[in-house]
Amino acid sequence: MQIAAISKALGESSLFMELSDEERDKIAQFSREMTFETGDILFREGDPAENLYIVLSGTVAVEVGLLGRQRRRCATIATARRGESVGWSAGIDLQRYLASAYALEKTAAVAVDRRAIPILFIDNPASGLRVMEKLVGLARSRLTRTTEILATMLSTAAHDLKSPLAAIESLHRVILDGYAGETNEQQQKLLTRAGVRIKGLVSQIDDIFDISRIESQDMQREAVSIVDIAKNSIENARPGAVEKNIELVADWQMEQLSIPGEQTRLQQALGNLLGNAIKFTQSGGEVTLRITDDNENQRIVVEIMDNGAGIAGEDLPRIFDDFYRGKDSPIGGAGVGLSNTKRIIEAHGGRIWADSPDPESEKGARFTFTLPKGRSGPTQEEQGEIQP
Known part of the structure; x- marks a missing residue:
C-alpha cells in the first residue's frame, strides 16, 4: 500500500480523522499495511510496544491474561473493527503492551510506528494533543473494562469459595483445640501452619470483595x-x-x-x-x-x-x-x-x-x-x- 493509500485509510479511522491531509501523510511515512490470518497474533501482553494498529478490515480481539501460573487463561475485553484502534500502549509511549491482540478473521491493518505521535506533537502540538486525548480515552475504557471483568470473575469465585472455606476453618479449629481427640506436638505444629494458610486464603477472599466497597x-x-x-x-x-x-x-x-x-x-x-x-x-x-x-x-x-x-x-x-x-x-x-x-x-x-x-x-x-x-x-x- 502506497503512502497516499495509507494516509487515506488513516483518515477513515476514529483516531486520526480530524488531522489534516499533510499531518496524516507524515504519519503514513511511519506506517505500513499488514495482513493477518484467523488466529494470528498482532502482539502479546508484555511484549515491547512498537506499533499502534488501525484495523482496515476484519476483526481483532483484545484480551488480558488472568491469574494462574500453571495454565494461563485469558479474557476478551474488547473487539476492534474497521477504523478502530488496538495497541494504544505504543501511542502513549508505554514500554510494553498491557494486553494481547489476535485476528478473529482474516484482517488487514495499518501498523503505525510508536515514533509517529511524538513527531506529530512537534509539528503541531494542538493536533498531537487531540490524538493523545483520544488515546487516553481508549486506554481508560479498556482498563476500566479489564478491571470490571476481573472483579466480576474473582468476586464470583470468591463468593463460591467462602462458604466451604468457612467450614474448613471451623473443622480445623475443632481438631486444633482437641475436640476430635488428642493431637501430639508434631500434629499441633502442622495444624498451626495450616491455620496460617487458611487465614491467608480468607484474607485474599475478603480483599477481592473489598475492591468495590472501600470508599x-x-x-x-x-x-x-x-x-x-x-x-x-x-x-x-x-x-x-x-x-x-x-x-x-x-x-x-x-x-x-x-x-x-x-x-x-x-x-x-x-x-x-x-x-x-x-x-x-x-x-x-x-x-x-x-x-x-x-x-x-x-x-x-x-x-x-x-x-x-x-x-x-x-x-x-x-x-x-x-x-x-x-x-x-x-x-x-x-x-x-x-x-x-x-x-x-x-x-x-x-x-x-x-x-x-x-x-x-x-x-x-x-x-x-x-x-x-x-x-x-x-x-x-x-x-x-x-x-x-
Whole structure:
C-alpha cells in the first residue's frame, strides 16, 4: 500500500480523522499495511510496544491474561473493527503492551510506528494533543473494562469459595483445640501452619470483595490509636514471620498517638503491608515497622521496611494497580492487597508510595504512607506543597 493509500485509510479511522491531509501523510511515512490470518497474533501482553494498529478490515480481539501460573487463561475485553484502534500502549509511549491482540478473521491493518505521535506533537502540538486525548480515552475504557471483568470473575469465585472455606476453618479449629481427640506436638505444629494458610486464603477472599466497597464516605471515623493498631498488626503477622524465621522490629518512640480513622480498615492496610513484606523476605531476614510523628505537617508517617527480594523497576509504578502482579513474581495471590491498601489510605486523606531498594539499607523495599492528624482532608504534601 502506497503512502497516499495509507494516509487515506488513516483518515477513515476514529483516531486520526480530524488531522489534516499533510499531518496524516507524515504519519503514513511511519506506517505500513499488514495482513493477518484467523488466529494470528498482532502482539502479546508484555511484549515491547512498537506499533499502534488501525484495523482496515476484519476483526481483532483484545484480551488480558488472568491469574494462574500453571495454565494461563485469558479474557476478551474488547473487539476492534474497521477504523478502530488496538495497541494504544505504543501511542502513549508505554514500554510494553498491557494486553494481547489476535485476528478473529482474516484482517488487514495499518501498523503505525510508536515514533509517529511524538513527531506529530512537534509539528503541531494542538493536533498531537487531540490524538493523545483520544488515546487516553481508549486506554481508560479498556482498563476500566479489564478491571470490571476481573472483579466480576474473582468476586464470583470468591463468593463460591467462602462458604466451604468457612467450614474448613471451623473443622480445623475443632481438631486444633482437641475436640476430635488428642493431637501430639508434631500434629499441633502442622495444624498451626495450616491455620496460617487458611487465614491467608480468607484474607485474599475478603480483599477481592473489598475492591468495590472501600470508599471515603463509607469510613466510620473515630479517634483511634495508631500505636495499638501497629501492635495488633505485628502480633497478627508474627506466626507467618516465625515460620520463616523473620525478625519483626517495632520502631516508635511514643506510647500513644491518636488519629481520626476506622480501626478495622487501618489494621487491614497495615496487615497487608506487613504480610507482603514477610512474603518477599527470605528466611532469616528482617521486617521493620516504623512510626514517626510529623507534628510540623500535622501528619503521621508509617514505614514498613524489609531486606527481601525488592521490587523490579518495571513493576514499581504499577504495584498499587488492581490485579497487578510482577511478571516474574513467584508468590501467589489475587493481586488486590496493595490496591485495597492504597484505597484505604487515600480514603483516610493520606498518601502511600513504595521505594525499592530501601533508600537507607539499599536492600529490599520500603512502603511509606502518611495519615493526617485531626482532620480527614489531604495534607499539604498531598496537595503538592511538601515533598516526601
